[in-house]
Amino acid sequence: MARSYVHEARRRVGPKRARIVPIIERLLAAHPDAMIALRFRSDLELLVSVMLSAQTTDVNVNRVTERLFEKYRRPEDYLAVPQEELERDIFATGFYRQKAKSLRGTMRILLEEFDGEVPRRLDELVRLPGVARKTANVVAAELGEPQGIVVDTHVRRLSQRLGLTRHDDPVKIERDLQRLVPREFWGIFPHLLIWHGRRVCVARAPRCEDCGVNDLCPSSRV
Numbered sequence: 001m002a003r004s005y006v007h008e009a010r011r012r013v014g015p016k017r018a019r020i021v022p023i024i025e026r027l028l029a030a031h032p033d034a035m036i037a038l039r040f041r042s043d044l045e046l047l048v049s050v051m052l053s054a055q056t057t058d059v060n061v062n063r064v065t066e067r068l069f070e071k072y073r074r075p076e077d078y079l080a081v082p083q084e085e086l087e088r089d090i091f092a093t094g095f096y097r098q099k100a101k102s103l104r105g106t107m108r109i110l111l112e113e114f115d116g117e118v119p120r121r122l123d124e125l126v127r128l129p130g131v132a133r134k135t136a137n138v139v140a141a142e143l144g145e146p147q148g149i150v151v152d153t154h155v156r157r158l159s160q161r162l163g164l165t166r167h168d169d170p171v172k173i174e175r176d177l178q179r180l181v182p183r184e185f186w187g188i189f190p191h192l193l194i195w196h197g198r199r200v201c202v203a204r205a206p207r208c209e210d211c212g213v214n215d216l217c218p219s220s221r222v
C-alpha cells in the first residue's frame with residue numbers, strides 16, 4: 001500500500017530530470033536572499049569561518065569571528081600566539097582544542113605550500129587539516145569555483161523529500177545531485193535548499209501548503 005502510494009506520487013510529479021530546473025527557478029524566486037550566512041571579508045576569513053562552523057551555528061561563529069578577525073589577519077598571526085591563546089579566542093564555537101589545532105596546521109600548510117593564499121581546488125583544500133569534503137565544497141563554491149555540491153542536513157532532507165535521491169549517505173546524495181543539477185547552479189543550489197528547509201520545508205512539520213514547489217514534490221501533503 002505504502003509503496004503504491006509513493007509510486008503514484010512519483011508518477012504524478014514526473015521525472016526528476018524534468019523537474020529540477022523548475023524547482024531551482026522557483027526556489028530562486030522564493031528565496032532571493034539565499035546565501036551563506038557566515039560573515040567574512042577575505043578568502044582566509046571565509047576558510048576560517050567555515051572551519052569554525054562545524055558543530056555550531058553560523059550566528060555563533062559570526063559572534064566569535066567579529067573579534068577574532070581583528071586580531072588574526074594573516075596566516076602568520078595564528079601561529080604567532082600559543083595554541084592556548086587561540087583556543088581561548090575561539091572557545092565559544094565549541095570543540096575549540098581540535099579546531100585550534102586544525103587552524104594552526106592549516107595556516108602552516110598555507111604558508112609552506114600556497115604562499116599564504118587559500119587554494120581553490122577541491123583536492124588541494126581537502127589536504128588542509130580539519131578541512132573535509134563538505135568544508136572544501138563550501139569554500140570552493142564561495143570562491144566562485146564550485147566543484148561539488150554541499151550536502152548538509154537540510155540538503156539531505158530536502159533532496160530526499162523532493163525525490164532527487166533515494167540515498168541517505170551524503171557522498172551518494174552528492175553524486176546524484178551532481179548528475180542532476182546543471183553545473184551553473186552547483187554553488188547556489190545548497191543555499192536554496194538550506195533556506196527553503198529553514199523557512200518552509202522544516203524537519204518536523206513541512207509547510208507544504210505554503211510551498212512554491214508543492215506540485216513538483218512527491219512528498220507534498222497537499
Ligand code: SF4
Nearest residue numbers: 201208211214217220
Ligand atoms: S511540498 Fe512539502 S515536502 Fe515537498 S518541498 Fe514543499 S514543504 Fe517540503
